[in-house]
Amino acid sequence: MLKVRVIPCLDVKDGRVVKGVNFVDLRDAGDPVDCAKAYDAAGADELCFLDITASHENRGILLHVVQDTAEQCFMPLTVGGGVRTTDDIRQLLLAGADKVSINTAAVNDRDFVKRAAEKFGNQCIVVAVDAKATTSGKWEIFTHGGREPTGIDAIEYAQEVVSLGAGEILLTSMDRDGTKKGFDTELTRKISDAVSVPVIASGGVGTLDHLVDGVRDGGANAVLAASIFHFGTYTIAQAKQHMADAGIPVRL
Amino acid sequence: METVAIIDYGSGNLRSAGKAFERMVRENGLDVRIDVTGDAARVQNADRIVLPGVGAFGDCRNGLRAVDGMWDLIVELVHQKARPFLGICVGMQLMARWGLEHGRHAGFGWIDGNVAPIAPGTGFKVPHMGWNTIQLPQEHPVTRGLGTGDLSHAYFVHSYAMEPADPNRVFGTATYGAPITAIVAQDNMVGTQFHPEKSQATGLTLISNFLKWRP
Secondary structure, X not given: OOOOEEEEEEEEEOOEEOOXXXXXXXXXXXXXXXXXHHHHHHOOOOEEXXXXXXXXXXXXXXXXHHHHHHHHOOOOEEEEOOOOOHHHHHHHHHHOOOEEEEOHHHHHOOHHHHHHHHHHOHHHEEEEEEEEEXXXXXXXXXXXXXXXXXXEEHHHHHHHHHHHOOOEEEEEEXXXXXXXXXXXXXXXXXXHHHOOOOEEEEOOOOOHHHHHHHHHOOOOOEEEEOHHHHOOOOOHHHHHHHHHHOOOOOOO | OEEEEEXXXXXXXXXXXXXXHHHHHHHOOOXXXXXXXXXXXXXXXXXXXXXXXXXXXXXXXXXXXXXXXXXXXHHHHHHHOOOOEEEEOHHHHOOEEEEOOOOOEEOOOOEEEEEEEOOOOOOOOOOEEEEEEOEOXXXXXXXXXXXXXXXXXXXXXXXXXXEEOOHHHEEXXXXXXXXXXXXXXXXXXXXXXXXXXXXXXXXXXXXXXXXXXXX
């Protein structure tokens, strides 16, 4: 039976993990490779690096981080942040990423998703959908970390990028991100029902019940969280056991 | 010293594949060199061949064909000289006669059958992506010690799967709405639909078995 995936996400800036990871026995909490190894050993199903490096000149540092991680962790790795060209994707894949997450570049140029999927295969193209609820009971795509509205309907957008070749949707509720109030399960369910590809729910996890809600109510195929794992609030094993106890198939 | 060639023809990420093989060489104390190469002259002398592959069947086929002499060399080494062969993901699918992804493309044709779209039914997402358990309907030296039930998780990412004409070629299956061919084997050849290099303990065990396999 296929299992629901639990994916810790590390924000990486200039080659360092932002905020760090609070694990016992971790040699360097700010080193993405050490953090990745710890999550690998802890039973994470995949790992996600989100590069928030401001300058494009420092991209080389990220590639080194991806290389070092791929050499030591035999688990799937998704890398996102600042992916703008097919050459960016190629470099990340060559460094050892398995999947690449495209965000703003897909909003600005929908055809980029098509070109990327044709060149590298749908299986490695993840499109990040950052959405906020509007007053009319819909959800709108936002860019720039939730600051820039685009007027694009989130559900229609998700369907469009999937038709262009996205192999997976990384869905973040910008209303919930950082709030610890749980996923926007209504949004997650709408998107999950609207597309044929797997959906990763992201944004807002504060308790282990939230992970269950994202799958059971939201229909997500994977759940992504950052702070509950990084700060040691819960371990990956605790999260999975809690999900298993709620009847969700996970890899224990 | 043995050499294992992991064939690089521009398809996907070979760094972790190379490193996973190197780790298993070290842990088993083997006298084996891992060579990730797109050079037919170097593959020529390899004792074992590993063919990875991601993306579409036709693209992988064309990518491999575009490397001077590589396709014919693989046929010669694997099919005629019977060197141990491991195909991974699309590398495994290429062992089949036909791939039906975006048209109809000829594979190596070592295993009779097609690579066809998976059809898990309603409520199942495609691609089949993530960790699934594998069942082993037959024993094989390369799957020894792989574990059963919840100890047999492997990482899959695919929308097409091999349907061998002869069910005796199937040495591993997964269930995703319907049964999916996860491992095939025949003579000196073995192929996995999942990614051993991404499958933590399950994958490393399989790689280790392949390195020691004397078909």
